Amino acid sequence: MLNIAQPEEVTFSPELITRFNEIVTRYPEGKQKSALLPILHLVQAEFGWVSAPAMDKVAEYLHIKSIEVYEVATFYTMFFLKPLGKHVLEVCRTGPCCLVGAEKIMKYIEQKLGVKEGEVTPDGLFSWRGVECLAACGMGPVLQIGPEYKFHENLTEAKIDELIDSLRLTTADKPQIS
Amino acid sequence: MGRKLLLEHINVPGINTFDVYRQNGGYRALEKALKTMSSDDIVEEVKKSGLRGRGGAGFPTGMKWSFLAKPEGKARYLVCNADESEPGTFKDRYLMTYIPHLLVEGMIVSSFALGANTSYIYVRGEMMPQIRILEKAIAEAKAAGFLGKNILGSGFDHEVYVQPGGGAYICGEETALIESLEGKRGNPRIKPPFPAISGLYNCPTVVNNVETIAAVVPIVNDSGDEYAKLGIGRSTGTKLISASGNLNKPGVYEIELGVSVEEFIYSDEYCGGIANGKRLKAVVAGGSSVPILPANLILKTANGENRLMTYESLAEGGFATGTMLGSGGFVAFDEDQCIVRNTWNFSRFYHHESCGQCSPCREGTGWMEKVLHRLEYGHGKLSDIDLLVDVSKKIEGNTICPLGDAAAWPVASAIRHFRDEFEWHVTNPKEAMERNFGLAHYADPLPKPEPELSQN
Numbered sequence: 168m169l170n171i172a173q174p175e176e177v178t179f180s181p182e183l184i185t186r187f188n189e190i191v192t193r194y195p196e197g198k199q200k201s202a203l204l205p206i207l208h209l210v211q212a213e214f215g216w217v218s219a220p221a222m223d224k225v226a227e228y229l230h231i232k233s234i235e236v237y238e239v240a241t242f243y244t245m246f247f248l249k250p251l252g253k254h255v256l257e258v259c260r261t262g263p264c265c266l267v268g269a270e271k272i273m274k275y276i277e278q279k280l281g282v283k284e285g286e287v288t289p290d291g292l293f294s295w296r297g298v299e300c301l302a303a304c305g306m307g308p309v310l311q312i313g314p315e316y317k318f319h320e321n322l323t324e325a326k327i328d329e330l331i332d333s334l335r336l337t338t339a340d341k342p343q344i345s
Numbered sequence: 346m347g348r349k350l351l352l353e354h355i356n357v358p359g360i361n362t363f364d365v366y367r368q369n370g371g372y373r374a375l376e377k378a379l380k381t382m383s384s385d386d387i388v389e390e391v392k393k394s395g396l397r398g399r400g401g402a403g404f405p406t407g408m409k410w411s412f413l414a415k416p417e418g419k420a421r422y423l424v425c426n427a428d429e430s431e432p433g434t435f436k437d438r439y440l441m442t443y444i445p446h447l448l449v450e451g452m453i454v455s456s457f458a459l460g461a462n463t464s465y466i467y468v469r470g471e472m473m474p475q476i477r478i479l480e481k482a483i484a485e486a487k488a489a490g491f492l493g494k495n496i497l498g499s500g501f502d503h504e505v506y507v508q509p510g511g512g513a514y515i516c517g518e519e520t521a522l523i524e525s526l527e528g529k530r531g532n533p534r535i536k537p538p539f540p541a542i543s544g545l546y547n548c549p550t551v552v553n554n555v556e557t558i559a560a561v562v563p564i565v566n567d568s569g570d571e572y573a574k575l576g577i578g579r580s581t582g583t584k585l586i587s588a589s590g591n592l593n594k595p596g597v598y599e600i601e602l603g604v605s606v607e608e609f610i611y612s613d614e615y616c617g618g619i620a621n622g623k624r625l626k627a628v629v630a631g632g633s634s635v636p637i638l639p640a641n642l643i644l645k646t647a648n649g650e651n652r653l654m655t656y657e658s659l660a661e662g663g664f665a666t667g668t669m670l671g672s673g674g675f676v677a678f679d680e681d682q683c684i685v686r687n688t689w690n691f692s693r694f695y696h697h698e699s700c701g702q703c704s705p706c707r708e709g710t711g712w713m714e715k716v717l718h719r720l721e722y723g724h725g726k727l728s729d730i731d732l733l734v735d736v737s738k739k740i741e742g743n744t745i746c747p748l749g750d751a752a753a754w755p756v757a758s759a760i761r762h763f764r765d766e767f768e769w770h771v772t773n774p775k776e777a778m779e780r781n782f783g784l785a786h787y788a789d790p791l792p793k794p795e796p797e798l799s800q801n
Contacts, residue, residue: 193506195420195463198546200528204511210472220628235528242530242700243511245470261432262633262690263589299514299694300432300633301471304589304676305596316473 171249172182177221179228187228199229203239206283207246212314216247244298245313252287252294254334258322260297263304272308272322273297279331292335347601347614348575350563350583351556361478363485366446370462373567375491378454379499382565385720387458391561393569395581397546400426400517400554401632403656407648413459414549422465422550423456423659425558430469430514432633432694433674436585437555439597441468441475445482451558452505454565459551462502466555467522470509479507485785512513514698518746520544520551521700532700533746556585576602580655584673591679593617606659607644608650610677620800623679626784627763630659631671633691634751635756637684639667664758683781684766688759691716697750706749709740713756720767723774730767734760 178199179187183317187206194201222236229236240246247255257275273284274293282288284296302308306320312334319330349355359365366372378387392407413421425448429437441448448466456464468476483505486492494502500539510516516525520534523545544550560582564572573581579714580602586609589595594617595755600609609615610625628643629635646652647666652659656670678687696710719725737753744750760767766782 193465193508195474196544198527201508201526203528204525205509206658207511208473208509230529231528238529239511243470243513243619245512261694262629262687263433263674265687265690266590266676266678266682299697300430302429302435302438302469303470304433304435304674305587306435307589311471314473316471318474 171218172324173219175220177214177218178223179210179224180213183209184228191229200231202229203231203236204243207236207240207243208314211246215253216250228290250287251285252292253292254312256293256295257298257301257302257313258295259299259301259307259309261300263300264307264309267307268322269308272324272327275324275327279327293331347599347604348583349599350572350575350597351440351447351559351585352444352597360444361442361446361482363446363482363489366444366532367489370566371446372450372486372489372491374454374562375450376497378457378565379497379501384458384460387561387565389452390564390569391458392570394560394564395569395579396557396560396564396572397574397580397656398554399556399560399584399673401431401634403670406553406557409541410459410551410755412539413551415460416549420463420546420548421461422545422548423452423459423461423558424519424522424526424545424550424552425452425464425466425555426517426519426552427466427468427472427475427555428510428514428517428522429472429555430517431672431674432691433587433589433629433676434632434672435587436597436673436726437741438472438475439587440555440559440585441472441479444494445475445478446486447559447562448555449479449482449486449505450491451561453486453496453503455551455553455558456503456505456563457499457501458561461551462504464503464505465526465545466505466506467508467510467516467526470511470518473509476507476509483507489698513700514694515700515746515748518748521746523550530700532702534750535745551552569658573652577653577655578657579695580657580670584670586654586673586675588616588675588677590677591620591623591682592677593620600654602653602655602795606654608674609654610644616677619677621679621680623681624784625677626680626682627678627684629668629674629676629678629755631669632674633676634747634754635669635671635695636664636667636754637688637762638666638758639762642666665761668758680784681781683721684759684763685717685721685770685777688756689721690716691755692717692752695748699752704747705740705742705743706752709736709749710752712736713752717756720770721777723770723778725767725771725774727768727771729771730760730764743790 190202191199226233226236308322396406397403513531515521523530524532540550558783592801625640646661692714696714699706701707737757740749741753770777
């Protein structure tokens with residue numbers, strides 16, 4: 168977190184705040200901290216990653232200390248603490264997927280995108296990384312792409328080609344960092 | 346064909362919607378429970394059913410429910426554990442995707458039995474599509490009057506909420522899940538107090554797996570006694586098995602407990618045999634945490650009896666020659682798979698997922714990963730094998746939660762049953778990088794499986 172350039176300021180839109188407000192109603196009074204994970208997911212979906220100023224804002228909104236947000240955001244692997252590509256391909260790398268070729272798929276993605284795990288392609292469109300078991304072992308190899316976490320199953324090199332090409336075509340967009 | 350209780354209507358088009366689910370007998374258990382039964386009646390039926398926790402531990406559900414404290418003026422909670430993360434397990438994803446109302450109905454009936462006015466379904470964050478599916482199902486149930494205030498005039502109020510996790514295997518442990526639901530890191534709590542006394546927001550809480558809660562629906566519909574007629578001995582009812590690895594037909598199967606392992610692997614009703622005409626080398630029968638067994642020991646017990654898919658039969662022989670049913674994550678390895686590589690892979694998983702509270706687990710899982718890495722990549726020493734056994738023994742039983750055991754067992758069992766393959770990696774490092782060890786003496790001893798064999 169310390170070595171990453173952080174935005175000066177982050178603003179949450181009224182729409183986003185409305186969604187936060189709805190989430191908080193799910194818990195008893197005074198237990199609004201329970202909303203932290205769902206809110207961090209919304210923040211990441213909005214900005215592409217979870218920056219320190221965004222975490223401070225979340226803390227302010229939930230009336231908790233910033234450190235309570237930092238310790239959670241750094242514990243859970245789904246939250247990106249630095250900007251990544253617009254599309255992050257997360258490939259399952261755990262045993263059952265490896266039995267059916269996940270390691271080859273990761274190598275192929277690395278070669279196809281020309282960047283190492285956790286890096287961003289020069290056009291800013293893609294990153295990839297290995298993640299632990301995604302609970303889709305019977306459909307392996309699998310990968311997921313946030314923020315919707317759509318699953319791509321029974322992967323082959325041809326399917327990776329098709330997927331990456333189709334993602335390149337979707338260009339409608341909000342900037343990664345605001 | 347075995348009897349199906351959970352997936353009976355899974356092939357009905359539109360069963361994921363409220364209307365079709367209802368037309369196929371859905372929400373009958375809810376009506377029966379709220380109109381004709383007391384909460385104690387339901388707990389009694391669940392006890393009679395012999396249902397055991399389907400998340401992995403296999404603890405009797407009725408007993409767990411009866412431990413729930415009921416102090417005056419304090420809320421009680423039911424929390425559904427849908428943090429499915431045990432490698433090899435994907436049954437809950439399947440159930441939530443294709444028949445979400447079964448879980449929603451089970452949540453309402455179980456909450457009524459426990460006297461919980463609010464319940465949460467904690468779904469792992471990666472299952473965002475399933476979270477949306479459940480939210481839709483809950484909204485449909487609410488619109489039909491099955492959620493909210495005074496449901497069906499019973500005086501029972503109930504709301505169900507879906508909570509996303511953040512990507513942490515440890516949150517499948519019930520106290521870590523509760524911590525996470527409170528908006529904290531998923532660090533397991535020291536027990537006692539157990540959640541039944543002090544769980545979510547320090548209130549009495551029951552945490553049950555998705556499949557366990559879904560099973561309450563047929564139990565209430567048909568009675569606990571009927572449910573207990575299925576299965577063998579203390580393994581009653583049906584179980585969802587997630588089959589993966591080198592199988593012709595990987596997928597989720599609902600089995601009646603008591604099907605033989607051989608039939609499960611080789612019959613066309615289930616996995617249809619090993620893929621690409623290869624032979625079976627090993628099986629992890631209940632999710633990555635349970636001991637791996639070579640083909641000969643998974644098909645037959647050390648006494649030569651057919652191994653059955655039950656809690657007892659899979660555990661026959663203890664850890665020396667047996668394993669566990671666990672979560673039902675059934676991973677098959679063909680003759681080309683490397684046991685050392687897979688053991689390294691699993692160790693990396695547990696190292697990555699250790700929450701870091703207990704030193705034996707935090708440090709030990711990392712040491713095991715490192716040592717296994719050097720064995721797999723040709724830099725190992727023979728003494729490394731005993732070192733691994735030693736480290737695994739020092740993790741086991743010395744941690745707050747079962748993650749330590751879960752990390753230790755796969756390593757200890759792989760060495761117990763495949764020691765020669767580990768030694769071969771040390772003595773033939775170059776060769777080990779180029780080809781796999783193969784089947785050796787623990788190979789599937791059976792000739793080409795014939796259908797009549799499975800009738801035994």
